[in-house]
Amino acid sequence: MHKNAFAIHGDIVWSKNPKELQTVEGGYLIVVDGISKGVYPQIPAEYQGITVVDRTGMLVIPGMSDIHVHAPQYGFRGLGMDLELLDWLNTHTFPEESKYANPEYAWRAYQIFSDDLLHSATTRAVVFGTMHVDATMTLMGKLETTGLKTMVGKVNMDRNSPDYLCEKDAATALEDTKKWLDEVEDSHFENTKPILTPRFTPTCSDELMEGLGKLRAERDLPLQSHLSENLSEIDWVKGLCPWSTCYGQTYEHFGQLAGDQPVIMAHCNWCPDNEVEILKENNVFVAHCPQSNAQLSSGIAPIRHYMDLGMNVGIGTDVAGGATLSMFRAMADAVAVSKLRWRLVDQNLAALSTEEAFYLATVGGGKVFGKVGSFDEGYEVDALVLDDSQIKTPLELTLAERLERYVYLAEEGGRIVEKYVAGRRVL
Structure with missing residues (x-):
């Protein structure tokens, strides 16, 4: 008998590659010590007798990695969506983030964010805090208790x-950054790690x-920031750094x-060729934030181009530039804006498919954390069990069609029944 082994039984869907889904109706996802041992139509002989979590008829998909989200902005999500980036920062973002100097406010606000993130489709996240050391430690502590895997940054400005x-x-x-890093080390967090910001x-x-x-370099740390989000921002950087050939x-x-260690650059909407080459040479992750890019009038990232070049690409909700933590909404928006870019900007770059958006949300962003985002053997098992029975239709749907429908209709009767991170149930 295998210790720390169990199986999830259900209608299992994951990415075979960026363009294809792998599906097993009524399949068994075998998990041992948090690692996938594969998906099978029947439980293999060597795993007979292990615990089976029976979710017959429900969708079982990999968890999703939100690789760009601002925790302190969560409180004003859905506000200021009529502004462009720089005006939005000065009107909403900076005044809100200043409140996190108050420990009580930070505690209340980050409790809301952490609870909502736990109940979302996100299993892993790369998170901006604020410049405040104490507030950032509060955020990390609250995320630690959720069981989600996160990277959190104390902002520098x-x-x-x-x-x-x-x-x-x-x-x-x-x-202050070194003080924060020392406090994190002393806290011995298992689930949340620091990222320079x-x-x-x-x-x-x-x-x-x-x-x-x-x-x-000294501490071998990951790093996150923003890049080429908005044309006014790019012009600003040219004036501040006249010695540079490009923002990157x-x-x-x-x-x-x-x-x-991974580097994540959010947006990358307007990267010239030499900047793209810098990103590619350094294996930088592009965090595609389609809803934020649209709502702050920033632009449409050429994600097809980056994927064709074999670059690292994932998806970010970018709350509060994006109004919701829903990675399903982010996937749908990624497809939608790619269609607009193809129609209005560059017809040489085909629009993204739902399968490709799903790959970016699972495997693409999961690579920030290692072998994450797939049910192939050897991957850490992050998983969502989804009940789509209340998204009603007279049609007989394939598993791929049920997944596609869930991406667009998650709020119309969809329900997250269970959530696993590294093989451990957190919800």
């Missing part, structure tokens, strides 16, 4: 920010960027892209 939300100088910002080049001085690059070089120049 020492210039071009309002007085009420700006670090004193680069030295202070780096000192320069907000974006306009709010980080050259001295701070250089210091973060050195810190990344402002990160590369200071050693922030080098190293083995």
